[in-house]
Amino acid sequence: MRISWSTLELRRRGGPVSDYEPLILALCCHYCAYAAADLAGSMRLQYPANVRVLRYPCTGKVEQNDILTAFEGGVDGVLVAGCLEGGCHFLEGNLRARRRVERTQEIMREIGLEPERLAMFNLSSAEGGRFAEIVTEMVDRLRELGPSPLRTNKADAESRVRELQALAEETVEGAPR
């Protein structure tokens, strides 16, 4: 019989989880979080380089499968960042995204993957500082949790991220500006 310990269990048992840098995927709405990330850059704000940003026309476009595919590919954490509640360009895309995130967390709980690896945030395009904070918060959380038990190696996870980035860019091309 094969036994695989969760990373938390490994950590408790003093297992090898050192020199680990979490890989985070940020699924960002074009109208807020993506612009906020841009602003964070213009403001020369420092935040951990662990995040890979994907631009969506709205978080309402985020499918549960996008999130699960990322985790399956070995990404350590996913954050979904949409507009402030009531401020969605498409009225309620961000509210739908939150429900999808919650349902995905339910599936993660079922399969034994820590649901804390996935989080939804709301911010406006003027909050460059908040974007940097969110990324820092997520990196801290994932350092605590340890690497995803689904990760085989970081290069594979990075290549899955690039695939998803390419797909997201295809869908956002036709989005209204």
Next chain:
Amino acid sequence: MIVADRKDVREIRDKIKDHNRVLFVGCGTCVTVCLSGGEREVGILASATRMALKLIGHENVVVDECTIERQCEDAFIDLIAHRVDDYDAICSFGCGVGVQHMAERFPKTPVYAGLNTQFMGALESQGVWMEKCAGCGYCRADEFAGICPITRCAKQLLNGPCGGSRDGMCEVRPDLECGWQLIYDRAKAIGTLEKLRAIAPPVDWSFSMHGGPRKVVREDQYVGESAPKR
């Protein structure tokens, strides 16, 4: 439509974990509309199952997915027949009809159910489906102002309501509307209240499935020498 609900991923994982290659097959008809077994949901559940398998050390199990238009017709199943030979098990995300039909179509391949089939129903509001028909075989809904007492009354009373009807709700479940209150209100609204004074004769259950699975036969459509009996 037929309404179904997804199974727990752990249940699916445990059923298939000892196979080498499993094909998840979605259905593009009823279960797509009720958001349980269409292309999108099968994609989600296949991904979740692959991760669940990996987390218990069974990452060698290959899980692939596809979705066909309908699992209750051979013509659509035939489209994936050539692929099925490459797998040693199928997990059907159709309703119970789909599961059985796939099992009959592929006699040598184990077929597992990925969904829990619930009922025949309608969309009540977005994301909410409500049971509307019990398939009793002889529809009498029109005698009851168009509302079926067999499905909508928890006690299947044809001469209701019972003493458990309180403020329009049923004593069986506090969130359940009394079927007979619905019948009464609608009969009043369409002016057929007087009809409800008549005693409704009992249901003839011989049309229902107490004699085993039923068949509907259209002789004029049958291709062959003699059509099977009903």
